Amino acid sequence: MASNLPPKPTLEHSTTTSGGLAHEHHERPRGMLRWLLTTNHKEIGTLYLIFSLTMFFIGGIFALVVRAELFQPGLQLVQPEFFNQMTTMHGLIMVFGAVMPAFVGLANWMVPLQVGAPDMALPRLNNFSFWLLPVAFTLLLSTLLMPGGGPNFGWTFYAPLSTTYAPPSTTFFILSLHMAGISSILGAINIIATILNLRAPGMRLMDMPLFVWTWLITAFLLIAVMPILAGVITMMLMDINFGTSFFNAAGGGDPVLFQHLFWFFGHPEVYIMILPAFGIVSAIIPTFARKPLFGYASMVYATASIAILSFLVWAHHMFVVGLPLVAELFFMFTTMLIAVPTGVKVFNWIATLFQGSITFETAMLFALAFVVLFSIGGFSGLMLAIAPADFQYHDTYFVVAHFHYVLVPGAIFAIMAGVYYWLPKWTGHYPDERLGRWHFWMSVIGVNLTFFPMHFSGLAGMPRRIPDYALQFADFNMVSSVGALMFGVSQLLFVWGVIKCVRGGEKAPAKAWEGAEDLEWSVPSPAPLHTFDTPPDFKPVTH
Amino acid sequence: MWEVIKSVLAAFFGVQKERQRQHDFQHGKPGAFIAVGIVMAAVLVMLVAAVAIMAAR
Amino acid sequence: MRKTLAWIMGAGSFLGLASSTLANGWNMPAGVTDVSREIYSLHMTIFWICVVIGIVVFGVMFYSLFRYRRSRGAKSANFHENTSVEVVWTAVPLLILVGMALPATATLKRMYDASEADLDVMVTGQQWRWHYEYLGENVSFTSSLSTPRSQINGEEEKGENYLLDVDQPLVLPVGRKVRFLMTSDDVIHSWWVPDLAVKQDSIPGFVNENWVRIEEPGIYRGQCAELCGKDHAFMPVVVRALEGDEFDSWLAERRKEAEAEASGVDREWSMDELMERGEQVYGAICATCHQPDGSGAEPTFPALAGNEALLNDRDRHIDVVLNGVSGTPMAAFRSNLNPVELAAVITYERNAWGNESGDVVQPSEIQALLEQ
Numbered sequence: 001m002a003s004n005l006p007p008k009p010t011l012e013h014s015t016t017t018s019g020g021l022a023h024e025h026h027e028r029p030r031g032m033l034r035w036l037l038t039t040n041h042k043e044i045g046t047l048y049l050i051f052s053l054t055m056f057f058i059g060g061i062f063a064l065v066v067r068a069e070l071f072q073p074g075l076q077l078v079q080p081e082f083f084n085q086m087t088t089m090h091g092l093i094m095v096f097g098a099v100m101p102a103f104v105g106l107a108n109w110m111v112p113l114q115v116g117a118p119d120m121a122l123p124r125l126n127n128f129s130f131w132l133l134p135v136a137f138t139l140l141l142s143t144l145l146m147p148g149g150g151p152n153f154g155w156t157f158y159a160p161l162s163t164t165y166a167p168p169s170t171t172f173f174i175l176s177l178h179m180a181g182i183s184s185i186l187g188a189i190n191i192i193a194t195i196l197n198l199r200a201p202g203m204r205l206m207d208m209p210l211f212v213w214t215w216l217i218t219a220f221l222l223i224a225v226m227p228i229l230a231g232v233i234t235m236m237l238m239d240i241n242f243g244t245s246f247f248n249a250a251g252g253g254d255p256v257l258f259q260h261l262f263w264f265f266g267h268p269e270v271y272i273m274i275l276p277a278f279g280i281v282s283a284i285i286p287t288f289a290r291k292p293l294f295g296y297a298s299m300v301y302a303t304a305s306i307a308i309l310s311f312l313v314w315a316h317h318m319f320v321v322g323l324p325l326v327a328e329l330f331f332m333f334t335t336m337l338i339a340v341p342t343g344v345k346v347f348n349w350i351a352t353l354f355q356g357s358i359t360f361e362t363a364m365l366f367a368l369a370f371v372v373l374f375s376i377g378g379f380s381g382l383m384l385a386i387a388p389a390d391f392q393y394h395d396t397y398f399v400v401a402h403f404h405y406v407l408v409p410g411a412i413f414a415i416m417a418g419v420y421y422w423l424p425k426w427t428g429h430y431p432d433e434r435l436g437r438w439h440f441w442m443s444v445i446g447v448n449l450t451f452f453p454m455h456f457s458g459l460a461g462m463p464r465r466i467p468d469y470a471l472q473f474a475d476f477n478m479v480s481s482v483g484a485l486m487f488g489v490s491q492l493l494f495v496w497g498v499i500k501c502v503r504g505g506e507k508a509p510a511k512a513w514e515g516a517e518d519l520e521w522s523v524p525s526p527a528p529l530h531t532f533d534t535p536p537d538f539k540p541v542t543h
Numbered sequence: 544m545w546e547v548i549k550s551v552l553a554a555f556f557g558v559q560k561e562r563q564r565q566h567d568f569q570h571g572k573p574g575a576f577i578a579v580g581i582v583m584a585a586v587l588v589m590l591v592a593a594v595a596i597m598a599a600r
Numbered sequence: 601m602r603k604t605l606a607w608i609m610g611a612g613s614f615l616g617l618a619s620s621t622l623a624n625g626w627n628m629p630a631g632v633t634d635v636s637r638e639i640y641s642l643h644m645t646i647f648w649i650c651v652v653i654g655i656v657v658f659g660v661m662f663y664s665l666f667r668y669r670r671s672r673g674a675k676s677a678n679f680h681e682n683t684s685v686e687v688v689w690t691a692v693p694l695l696i697l698v699g700m701a702l703p704a705t706a707t708l709k710r711m712y713d714a715s716e717a718d719l720d721v722m723v724t725g726q727q728w729r730w731h732y733e734y735l736g737e738n739v740s741f742t743s744s745l746s747t748p749r750s751q752i753n754g755e756e757e758k759g760e761n762y763l764l765d766v767d768q769p770l771v772l773p774v775g776r777k778v779r780f781l782m783t784s785d786d787v788i789h790s791w792w793v794p795d796l797a798v799k800q801d802s803i804p805g806f807v808n809e810n811w812v813r814i815e816e817p818g819i820y821r822g823q824c825a826e827l828c829g830k831d832h833a834f835m836p837v838v839v840r841a842l843e844g845d846e847f848d849s850w851l852a853e854r855r856k857e858a859e860a861e862a863s864g865v866d867r868e869w870s871m872d873e874l875m876e877r878g879e880q881v882y883g884a885i886c887a888t889c890h891q892p893d894g895s896g897a898e899p900t901f902p903a904l905a906g907n908e909a910l911l912n913d914r915d916r917h918i919d920v921v922l923n924g925v926s927g928t929p930m931a932a933f934r935s936n937l938n939p940v941e942l943a944a945v946i947t948y949e950r951n952a953w954g955n956e957s958g959d960v961v962q963p964s965e966i967q968a969l970l971e972q
């Protein structure tokens with residue numbers, strides 16, 4: 001495939017339609033202050049992305065500590081206390097520090113460009129939402145150095161392990177999660193305000209690119225569920241510090257209530273981490289198949305269905321806590337239902353490829369791998385939905401395999417695809433294809449080596465979140481650990497590729513990809529600091 | 544009204560003809576669609592609950 | 601592209617080969633009960649459904665990727681809608697799922713029917729061991745990991761049932777319906793034996809039900825499935841299934857032992873006797889947190905060796921062990937240990953590792969306190 005990439009569009013046939021007037025309105029602060037005080041959506045987007053990448057590496061190092069300990073049976077490198085802190089911090093950092101901020105960063109950059117808005121609707125709020133994050137996560141990471149260590153109760157922090165039995169640093173963990181939550185809610189409000197108020201004249205909701213659509217729906221999900229997370233951690237705070245007994249059975253409290261509250265937040269949360277990915281993939285596949293997205297309206301409807309259903313399935317995480325039979329059945333049925341719109345999305349992407357004219361740029365490679373590997377995660381999701389079988393799957397490595405398939409080659413591959421896709425717009429240069437392909441193939445192989453064997457070890461009976469295991473799981477774990485190292489190292493290629501692209505490379509025209517249609521491709525590459533100061537002239541493409 | 548219900552059902556199922564959609568978006572009132580959508584979501588929940596209760600017997 | 605295909609097929613046949621040579625331990629066990637076999641067949645059915653859907657969907661996808669490459673001169677068509685196709689591919693999965701939901705519902709209903717049990721066993725999760733009580737039989741004991749630390753730390757070769765062995769397995773009869781009542785004294789645990797297809801959370805303040813009817817005698821091993829703190833990996837479950845009459849005589853034997861132990865409460869115990877018994881109890885129950893040498897792990901688990909406050913207040917020491925300290929991981933042991941064990945372990949803690957209080961706590965004294 002390598003040598004068969006199409007010629008890049010030439011510079012001249014891409015005149016800009018509007019925007020791109022890089023005039024400065026006022027004196028701008030320089031150096032550090034510039035970044036601290038910026039209210040520009042592109043700069044804030046960049047900050048989010050850099051932050052997310054940093055967290056991705058920190059969370060990745062924690063994961064490698066875990067995988068190193070699990071390389072062989074027995075305790076070699078770390079003690080169980082520290083191991084539990086590593087698994088917990090890995091999960092928290094990846095979910096709240098890497099995946100979510102990456103999507104917010106992409107939204108910051110691309111939503112205004114895709115709807116033809118000059119900036120986000122609430123620029124100062126935007127600055128505040130970002131700067132909450134470094135504070136929150138510095139605090140969270142610092143708990144590792146406190147007496148008794150950091151959070152050690154899993155990213156799902158089930159009470160009473162996370163309350164009565166938690167290390168003293170838990171109060172700091174709660175504070176940092178509160179800050180991250182506020183940041184998410186403010187970010188979501190901003191995105192909704194931008195999409196609903198600042199669209200180019202003539203752009204109706206059903207004309208919006210799918211990335212914008214999926215983010216609109218995600219933002220509503222965020223506003224709906226982040227307060228529930230805030231509520232449940234506040235109840236923990238009270239149990240720990242003020243003698244209440246929300247979750248303390250000895251005081252008449254209810255530990256299962258914690259799980260209901262957590263998963264009522266948690267299940268929509270997992271969709272928060274995948275819907276924007278659907279949007280990105282729905283932009284990339286049509287571009288490189290040179291064919292409009294198949295079933296635009298069904299894609300929007302499926303996204304909405306998923307969002308609604310995601311509030312009705314939470315207890316599928318609790319099939320073995322002893323729910324009444326009726327509840328088990330209800331949640332089994334709704335969970336099976338949610339698999340349908342998820343499947344429809346995959347079918348639509350494939351129908352888009354069918355009879356296209358396909359090329360395999362790095363962005364496309366990642367998007368295609370997303371379709372395949374995300375589907376594998378969907379299949380294991382379907383298996384987990386069968387409540388009686390979940391009695392065997394639950395809390396084993398099979399679940400670990402499931403959610404890593406939907407999150408790593410799912411959400412994270414989509415983010416990387418998005419980065420490769422939009423880098424020409426951000427930097428004015430094409431990313432290095434050769435480096436990109438190396439990064440892609442190493443990542444794909446690494447991811448599958450890491451997570452595929454986990455299906456087997458889980459089915460064979462290995463519980464999750466253990467620092468040491470019985471001898472029959474040794475081979476699977478060794479393969480997983482090798483794969484994880486490979487995946488981790490190959491992400492250095494990603495960083496290298498991005499840096500290289502920022503510093504130079506083949507010049508990209510405004511419309512960097514031949515098949516790309518959306519508004520962002522009408523402004524020059526790199527996009528000047530201020531775009532669409534006057535609204536563009538939007539002509540709906542027939543979807 | 545029946546038109547609106549039909550369109551909302553189509554949206555729940557996730558498939559609709561482009562022509563019908565254009566029609567809805569040009570002539571329909573968004574309020575009606577939203578109201579029907581909320582009612583239908585509630586109906587869906589009750590339906591699944593009813594099936595679960597019956598199955599559990 | 602052709603090369604890629606060859607690669608994929610090569611990898612596939614390698615996996616196939618590997619799985620046939622390593623056959624065991626790649627899949628869910630079918631287990632030794634009716635329910636476990638039903639679950640296994642549900643699992644295999646949904647698995648094959650996924651495989652078939654996967655082959656069709658990925659087949660079309662890879663065909664398209666191959667056939668409609670730009671480098672092969674493909675020109676793109678411009679269709680982007682086809683209502684009937686969309687209806688079909690939404691309806692078909694829906695129907696498949698309905699087909700799957702029917703048997704799953706039936707199995708679930710069987711799993712939830714714990715009525716008419718022949719034997720009730722109370723299973724209590726504790727950080728980090730299991731306590732079993734045969735209800736109405738006056739038999740109860742604690743079951744904890746018996747794999748030596750030296751194996752875990754790699755100072756000694758790892759044994760055959762590494763991490764899956766306990767000092768006293770749960771003994772159950774074959775062919776009878778055994779009902780489990782699950783609860784916990786501290787955090788949430790989950791009692792799981794794959795071959796029995798029983799996994800149930802044990803939750804403080806709740807009593808969950810589950811049941812099993814084992815069909816073959818044998819030893820079945822599992823582990824705690826819910827993260828429960830530091831030694832979550834080190835609280836295995838071992839079930840020994842015996843034929844009915846063997847089970848009955850085992851139970852009678854245990855009942856006699858319990859009676860003998862109960863009579864020990866009334867007699868005067870010597871310091872040496874208490875120290876010996878106390879060391880056993882301490883090693884099985886207390887050492888995971890307070891450490892074998894009593895040094896604890898600050899700030900969560902206080903040291904007992906050289907703990908002046910404790911040594912100067914004998915009554916408080918007894919109170920803490922009997923009733924726990926609320927708001928901390930220290931559990932109440934009054935109902936998990938018998939008076940002899942309680943007296944012995946308190947005596948041991950007050951006289952071991954250089955603690956030289958010289959105090960002796962008699963079982964009769966504890967018995968009096970428990971009866972208050």
Ligand code: HEM
Binds near residue numbers: 377
């Ligand atoms: C076809 C759609 C899906 C179905 C039917 C499904 C089903 C399930 C079920 C039943 C569980 C609980 C398993 C257990 O704990 O025993 C689960 C866990 C999980 N799923 Fe999915 N899932 C689907 C898609 C997704 C997606 C798209 C994501 C996120 C991007 C996701 C993320 C997760 C996570 C993070 C967990 C585990 C959380 C934890 O316990 O730590 N799933 N899924």
Ligand SMILES: [Cu+2]
Binds near residue numbers: 270317
């Ligand atoms: Cu879920």
